[in-house]
Amino acid sequence: MKNPTILIIEDEAAIRKLLEIALQAGGYDCLLAANAREGKIMAASLQPDLVLLDLGLPDDDGQHLLQGLREWYAKPVIIVSARSTEADIVEALDHGANDYLVKPFRTGELLARIRSALRQNTAGQTSPVKYFGDLMIDLASRTVKKNGEALKLTSTEYAVLALFVKNEGRVLTHAFILREVWGPGYVERTEYPRVFVGQLRKKIEDDPNRPKLILTESGVGYRFSEG
Amino acid sequence: MKKAQPLRQTLLAGASVLVVAAACYPISDYIGYRSVALILLLAVSVLAMRMPLQAVIVAAVLSALVWDFFFIPPHFTLTIGSGEDLLLIIMYFIVAILNGVINARVRQLEQVKRQKAESDSSLKLYNTLFNSLSHELRTPVAAILGAADTLQENETVLSPAQKTALLTEISGGALRLSEQVENLLSMSRLEAGMISPKKEWCDVADLLYSTLEKLKPESHGHSVEIALPENLPLVRIDFGLTEQIVRNLLLNAFRHTPAGTRVRISANVEHDTAGHFETTEQPGAPLELVRDKITHRLQIDISDNGAGFPPGESERVFGKFYRPANTAAGGTGLGLYVVKGFVEAQGGEISLSNREGGGARFQIEIPTPVLPQNLHEK
Numbered sequence: 384m385k386n387p388t389i390l391i392i393e394d395e396a397a398i399r400k401l402l403e404i405a406l407q408a409g410g411y412d413c414l415l416a417a418n419a420r421e422g423k424i425m426a427a428s429l430q431p432d433l434v435l436l437d438l439g440l441p442d443d444d445g446q447h448l449l450q451g452l453r454e455w456y457a458k459p460v461i462i463v464s465a466r467s468t469e470a471d472i473v474e475a476l477d478h479g480a481n482d483y484l485v486k487p488f489r490t491g492e493l494l495a496r497i498r499s500a501l502r503q504n505t506a507g508q509t510s511p512v513k514y515f516g517d518l519m520i521d522l523a524s525r526t527v528k529k530n531g532e533a534l535k536l537t538s539t540e541y542a543v544l545a546l547f548v549k550n551e552g553r554v555l556t557h558a559f560i561l562r563e564v565w566g567p568g569y570v571e572r573t574e575y576p577r578v579f580v581g582q583l584r585k586k587i588e589d590d591p592n593r594p595k596l597i598l599t600e601s602g603v604g605y606r607f608s609e610g
Numbered sequence: 611m612k613k614a615q616p617l618r619q620t621l622l623a624g625a626s627v628l629v630v631a632a633a634c635y636p637i638s639d640y641i642g643y644r645s646v647a648l649i650l651l652l653a654v655s656v657l658a659m660r661m662p663l664q665a666v667i668v669a670a671v672l673s674a675l676v677w678d679f680f681f682i683p684p685h686f687t688l689t690i691g692s693g694e695d696l697l698l699i700i701m702y703f704i705v706a707i708l709n710g711v712i713n714a715r716v717r718q719l720e721q722v723k724r725q726k727a728e729s730d731s732s733l734k735l736y737n738t739l740f741n742s743l744s745h746e747l748r749t750p751v752a753a754i755l756g757a758a759d760t761l762q763e764n765e766t767v768l769s770p771a772q773k774t775a776l777l778t779e780i781s782g783g784a785l786r787l788s789e790q791v792e793n794l795l796s797m798s799r800l801e802a803g804m805i806s807p808k809k810e811w812c813d814v815a816d817l818l819y820s821t822l823e824k825l826k827p828e829s830h831g832h833s834v835e836i837a838l839p840e841n842l843p844l845v846r847i848d849f850g851l852t853e854q855i856v857r858n859l860l861l862n863a864f865r866h867t868p869a870g871t872r873v874r875i876s877a878n879v880e881h882d883t884a885g886h887f888e889t890t891e892q893p894g895a896p897l898e899l900v901r902d903k904i905t906h907r908l909q910i911d912i913s914d915n916g917a918g919f920p921p922g923e924s925e926r927v928f929g930k931f932y933r934p935a936n937t938a939a940g941g942t943g944l945g946l947y948v949v950k951g952f953v954e955a956q957g958g959e960i961s962l963s964n965r966e967g968g969g970a971r972f973q974i975e976i977p978t979p980v981l982p983q984n985l986h987e988k
Contacts, residue, residue: 469850557810573810573811574844577811580813580816598820599816599817601850601853602810
């Protein structure tokens, strides 16, 4: 089977080289772009399976490039940036990025995020039944089982969990969760996701204090991910 | 009394001379008018010790005139009867002026010396700080460069175990460097006043556990216990800043206490009894009214059973580039400075004490509104 192809849009030659070696070692084919213009052309013509995007590019703002890409590119985009403010990250996620890593980051972490993003993109779109460890979620019959035992979830808890499952591996901002589950009028009610994620963890996690499925992304939101 | 109000000091000097002269007047017949000159001279000398030169000159001239006018016979004239008295008044005048001049010089020299000593000690302090900072930044760079060079140049000679050791050096050095850079960046953000907390509802348990989880690789040899009450309400704080606060305090405990040390994190939300926050505990008040009122204090307490801090240093530890006197390596001394800055940016306070039975204890309090966790379904 052909290796997945990853487009690296990064202006720093050293980081580009490093990413290329790390990704090749991880079993991916790499395409390299040093600026936004090249990146856009390569993404359009070569249709990579995933884009790694640096936000600080010389010829265009990364956020702007991301918005442009998202008009026609549906595959995962992971932000790799030295701009670490929460506001930048939230903006990029709102513009359609799947995930982000703040420089400096560990290569192992990068590969894990890429695997997770690619899995989300290809994972059995056909089956409504998803398994995460000992947790089973049937999106068709709206049932959730842990270790074969049915869990009693409130309708809001189920709505939050279903949103996470449909966006596996993706970082969901608080505002996104509020918009999707409660509606556009509720984006300021940042207490809701905290409360319902807390309740969900008590039901689906082995140890709600050390969650393995719903992970906290500090100051940004949550990520649903297996392992 | 420094450069302020020279006119007032001059008037004060003149008045002092007049008071002394008036006091001498009734007794001048008993002690003799020449003794009065000595008393006046004494007064001028005392003034010269504290007053600026111009005030001393005024006092000297005035006292000479007063002595001549009121005391030297014939009284109430400026006429001087004898050549001896003329000589005396000239001598008097010279001694008084010299007194003023010499005193002023001495004071000036002392001040220069003091300033030099001050600037010497701040230069010394700066050098110490700069040395520790450059040491902390250069050591990891040296480790990374050295290990990378060795790997490059001795590719074929090195055993796999040696290669692994060098690679561990590289990643360890880079991690340390990264930590220092983060602290330096936080410091400059603090100093530029660029920290504006983004207060959002937070689950304290989630914050503490997720921060600890990320530090797992660094906590080797230390056991960490988190103690929280049931049903802690949500609080409105900046998640990122608070995470960094807890992270720095934990790293501090991990690095500066021996392996096997127990670290304990506890948190609580207390109703603010200090009274300077509004209390809105009306039962049944709509959430919208309650949710933004600061009525409580989030308390986070991080303690260990290590050696604690040297006594008397509980304030200094939060200073920039602080390091306890007896520690050799590790840290730029910015971690706790950043912690205090981030606590205060959220309107909170932090204090350090030594636990009874040994070990350091950091206590943080951040004012916050609270929200119970048992929300109803929409």
